[in-house]
Amino acid sequence: MSLLEVDGLEVYYETEDGPAKAVDDVSFTLEEGENLGIVGESGCGKTTLAKAIIGILPDAGYVNGGSIEFKGDDLTTMTGEQRRRLKWEEISMIAQSAMNSLNPVYTIREQIVEAIETHRPGTGRVESTEIVTEMFELVGLDPDRADDYPHQFSGGMRQRAMIAMALALEPSLILADEPTTALDVIMQDQILKRISQIQDEVNSSMLVITHDVSVVAETCDRVLVMYAGKVAEIGPVDEIFNQPYHPYTIGLKRAFPNIRKTDQDLLSIKGYPPELVDPPEGCRFAERCPLATEKCRHEEPEAHFNNGLRSYCHYADDIDTELRPVADSPMTWEQTAAAQQTGGD
Structure with a gap:
């Protein structure tokens, strides 16, 4: 059984002119330990696909048909509470808009610790703090800055903080939406290598959504090419390129x-x-x-x-x-x- 099986997925957005078919009859599988890159022009449905998987579609968006099976369970039939239990612990997301993804009134440490303690109730504050320190060092941030607020971080630092939060609970599936946006090429290389090391340790899988084909070529096993909400082509990274x-x-x-x-x-x-x-x-x-x-x-x-x-x-x-x-x-x-x-x- 595959870790993730998407079959005939349709995700629509309600508009004044009728439903916009943002994702239309998309099917693919993702195995344990595998990385799948999703590429295509802006508006082709890449981010919508990821949001449908993790269950954070905007109010106007809805799953019109198809299924998303994660470890054998169909995510499209789960309640909101059931989906929330999976977030961070089983499925995490590195969002492209890091500033909008972080709560401006809480420190970075508080937000990561909250995610850890919510999904792992037995984790003590000392252990949670140790995880935050480890994650900050992983992404190249000074652990002493963990008590700063999001507005005190640059765009690149906020992006790294989001990566730290996404990796904190070692999830089975990481949805990475432009994971290296706002990072210089040296930091990109370090982050991608470290993510790969963690994946090897915990056998996690990743969907990499990006415009940067070099990121896909370096990190992915297979590539899914989307165009106007449809799958154009999917296959091994070497064959695709x-x-x-x-x-x-x-x-x-x-x-x-x-x-x-x-x-x-x-x-x-x-x-x-x-x-x-x-x-x-x-x-x-x-x-x-x-x-x-x-x-x-x-x-x-x-x-x-x-x-x-x-x-x-x-x-x-x-x-x-x-x-x-x-x-x-x-x-x-x-x-x-x-x-x-x-x-x-």
């Missing part, structure tokens, strides 16, 4: 510099994702895709399996035989963008 089968993943990969190919031109994916209140039929990436045909615009693609990847593209099976050079060419994408501007195909 070296030989993807979905045109969106190919474009996303080519949009970042390659230190091994310094003369390689960067690729730009022109246009914008579709509106999720009334998404188009067919493939949601069709209007920006250089390989799109009328079939793509009217028929939703099914999963295709190649080299350990699950790719939702009608032409995934043809990528290696004839279409990869086309999808890998910046000129192709520029021509697609020009056709969009003139209303052509």
